[in-house]
Structures are given as C-alpha cells and as structure tokens.
Amino acid sequence: MAIKAVISGALGRMGGTVGRIISEAHDLELVGGIDVKKGSLFGTEVVPATGIDAFFKEKKPDVLIDFSVAAAAVENIKAAARNNVALVVGTTGFSPAQRKEIESAVEGKVPAVISSNFSVGVNIFWKLVREAARQLGDYDIEVTEAHHRYKKDAPSGTAKTILDILDQELGEREKVYGRVGATERKDEIGVHVIRGGDIVGDHSVLFAGNFECIEISHRAYDRAVFAQGAIRAARWIVGREPRIYTMQDVLGL
Ligand SMILES: NC(=O)c1ccc[n+]([C@@H]2O[C@H](COP(=O)([O-])OP(=O)(O)OC[C@H]3O[C@@H](n4cnc5c(N)ncnc54)[C@H](O)[C@@H]3O)[C@@H](O)[C@H]2O)c1
Ligand SMILES: O=C(O)C1=N[C@H](C(=O)O)CCC1
Numbered sequence: 001m002a003i004k005a006v007i008s009g010a011l012g013r014m015g016g017t018v019g020r021i022i023s024e025a026h027d028l029e030l031v032g033g034i035d036v037k038k039g040s041l042f043g044t045e046v047v048p049a050t051g052i053d054a055f056f057k058e059k060k061p062d063v064l065i066d067f068s069v070a071a072a073a074v075e076n077i078k079a080a081a082r083n084n085v086a087l088v089v090g091t092t093g094f095s096p097a098q099r100k101e102i103e104s105a106v107e108g109k110v111p112a113v114i115s116s117n118f119s120v121g122v123n124i125f126w127k128l129v130r131e132a133a134r135q136l137g138d139y140d141i142e143v144t145e146a147h148h149r150y151k152k153d154a155p156s157g158t159a160k161t162i163l164d165i166l167d168q169e170l171g172e173r174e175k176v177y178g179r180v181g182a183t184e185r186k187d188e189i190g191v192h193v194i195r196g197g198d199i200v201g202d203h204s205v206l207f208a209g210n211f212e213c214i215e216i217s218h219r220a221y222d223r224a225v226f227a228q229g230a231i232r233a234a235r236w237i238v239g240r241e242p243r244i245y246t247m248q249d250v251l252g253l
Contacts, residue, residue, distance in 0.1 A: 002029040003238055006061040006085075008076045009068030010046045011035040013150075014090065017227040018065055028231065031059040034076060035068075049076060056083040063088060063234045069152060070094045077112070078105045086240070087112035088233045090226065092157025103244065111240035115247035116157030118229030122203070123247050125218040129162055129205050132216060133169035139207040139214075140185060141166060146194035146202040154193045158203050163189065166205075201226075 005022055009015040010033025022030045023042040032055065033046035040046055047055050049072060056079065064080040065088045066073045073091035078101075080087050087110060094102065106112045117123070133141075143166075145159040155163075155177075163175060166189060174188040194202075204217035220226070229247060236250045 002027055003063060003235060004029050004031045004059065004061045005234055006030075006032050006034065006055070006059060006064050007041065008034040008049070008064055008066040008073070009091070010041045011037045011039045012067060014067035014223060014226060014230075015041070017223045018067065018230055021224065021227050021231055025231070027235070031061050034064075036072075052076060052079040053083060056080070056085055061085050062238045065230055065234055066091050067230070070098055074098050074101055074105075077102050081105045081109040084110060086110055086234075086237045087114075088230050088237060089114040090116075090118055090230055092116050092160075093153030106242070106244055108242055110242050111237050111245065112243075113233040113237050113245045113247060113250055115229075115233070116161045117201075117226065118233060118247055119218075119220055119225040120229060120251065121220075121225065122158060122218050123229075123251055123253060125203070125216060126161060126165055126248075127253060128216050130165050130169055132205070132207055132214060133166050136207045136209070136214065137170050139209040140187075140190075142190040142192065142206040142208070144192040144194070144202075144204050144206070146196070146199045148198050148200065149196055151195060154195070155191055156193075156201070156203070158201070159191065159193075162203065162205060163191070 007015045019041045022028045030044050032044045033041040035046050063086045067090045070093040145156045175191050176188045177191050201220040207214045233250045
C-alpha cells in the first residue's frame with residue numbers, strides 16, 4: 001500500500017519540489033496540500049490551514065511533510081499530532097519557545113523527523129564539523145552561510161545546527177554576527193550571512209590556525225537534494241515509536 005502524504009507549504013519552493021518527486025514515486029501517494037495561497041498541487045487539492053483537521057479526517061494521510069513558515073508549522077504540527085499523522089518537518093526559524101511547543105505536541109503522540117537540513121551531504125558535513133571541532137578547538141572559527149534573496153530567516157537553520165554542534169564540542173562560546181569597526185578577536189565564533197539571487201544553500205565552517213586553515217563546506221545546487229531527503233524520511237518515519245527523530249537517525253549516522 002502506498003504511503004499517503006500531505007504537504008504543508010504546498011505552493012512554496014520546497015512544497016512544489018517535494019510534490020513533484022512524490023507524484024512521480026510508485027510507493028507514495030500525494031493526497032493534497034495545505035497553504036494560505038490558493039492553487040492545486042500536481043492534480044491534488046490545496047486547502048487553507050484553517051481547514052486542516054477536516055482535511056486530515058477526509059484524506060487520512062500517513063504523513064504530513066511541512067516546509068512552510070515557523071508560526072504556521074507549529075499549528076500544522078499540533079494538528080497532525082491531534083489526528084495521529086506522522087511528521088517530517090523541514091521548516092526553520094523556530095524560536096526556543098516554539099521548539100518547546102512542538103516537543104510537547106509531538107513527544108509520545110506521533111513520530112516526527114525534524115531537521116534543519118534534509119540533504120545527505122549536509123548530514124555528513126555536520127559530522128565532519130563535529131570531528132574538526134574536537135581536534136581544532138583552539139583554532140579561530142568562522143561560520144558563513146549564503147541563500148537566495150527570498151529566505152525569511154537568518155542565520156539559516158543549518159547554520160544554527162552548526163553552532164549547536166560547536167557548542168556541544170567546545171562549550172558555549174560568544175557568537176559575533178558580522179563585524180564592523182575596530183575588532184579584537186577573542187575566542188568568539190564569527191557568523192556571517194549572505195542573501196542574494198537564487199543561491200540554493202551554501203554553508204562553510206573555517207578553522208583558522210597559525211600557518212594553516214581548514215575550511216569545510218557544502219553547496220546545494222538544487223532543492224531536490226532537500227526534497228529527496230525529506231521523502232526518504234517520510235518513508236522511514238511511518239510506523240515508528242512516537243517521538244522526535246533527526247535526519248541522522250534516518251541515515252543511521
Ligand atoms: N530542512 C531543509 O532541508 C530545508 C530545505 C529548504 C528549505 N527549508 C525551510 O523550509 C521552509 C520553506 O522554504 P521555501 O523556500 O519553500 O519557502 P516558500 O516561501 O517558498 O514557501 C513557504 C510556503 O508556506 C506557505 N504558508 C504560509 N503560511 C502557511 C500555513 N499557515 N500553512 C501552510 N502553508 C503556509 C506560503 O504561502 C508558501 O507557499 C523555510 O523555513 C526554509 O528555511 C528547509
Ligand atoms: O532555502 C532555504 O530556506 C533553506 N533553508 C534551510 C536552512 O535554513 O538551513 C536549508 C537550506 C535551504
């Protein structure tokens with residue numbers, strides 16, 4: 001039996017990409033979308049978020065894949081949990097309070113994969129950053145990310161995950177977001193955000209020592225890498241124990 005999927009943020013950049021790949025897959029069935037905009041998604045109905053409970057009852061999806069905006073995603077996640085629908089959440093930009101709301105809605109109720117980046121490459125990149133931080137904690141560290149001109153949140157969710165990894169390995173360090181004027185470098189972590197054009201998603205972490213630098217970087221060329229990862233997570237999550245998983249769990253990393 002095909003896995004039935006609904007996409008939230010259906011008419012956005014990621015929603016469209018995920019929708020296209022699901023509509024071409026034999027083991028998945030796209031049963032509709034949720035969005036504030038009007039439209040349809042590969043021949044399926046897209047309804048406003050206000051009708052989400054009725055839509056779930058009618059379509060009986062196995063999984064909701066959410067690529068929308070933070071405030072909307074929190075409400076869509078609560079609705080999925082109320083209706084016993086598994087979750088794949090790619091939306092970024094959650095505040096710590098929103099993250100807590102999500103945890104209490106999901107834990108013990110439905111299984112959910114939540115990741116700031118579903119690309120396989122980025123999940124490997126995070127592991128390399130962790131290893132470099134373990135070995136090079138006394139080097140100066142600078143994180144840089146670049147995305148398209150329409151991105152709503154900064155720094156990216158992926159960059160925030162990088163900062164979490166660095167904090168876990170090195171202890172919490174001050175973050176300096178861009179620099180201007182006189183600077184005196186201490187052991188802060190510099191964070192730099194670029195927005196422009198149609199950049200799909202670039203991240204790099206520079207470890208700078210005396211006489212050498214190591215730079216670990218990832219560049220996405222097409223949103224399909226995120227969409228394929230999210231779909232891999234959707235296949236994996238249905239039927240799991242009701243708790244929050246990461247993409248590292250999906251990949252067995
Ligand atoms: N985790 C990952 O791998 C990954 C990859 C790419 C993007 N993202 C994140 O996914 C999110 C979406 O990115 P995008 O480029 O597709 O953005 P987008 O602006 O193109 O699409 C977002 C869509 O959500 C819709 N929306 C707004 N309110 C809604 C609601 N209440 N219910 C349902 N839909 C609603 C908007 O109308 C829009 O169509 C962002 O947070 C982005 O950072 C994550
Ligand atoms: O295009 C976006 O928006 C992306 N968002 C994610 C993030 O914030 O890290 C992943 C990369 C693309």
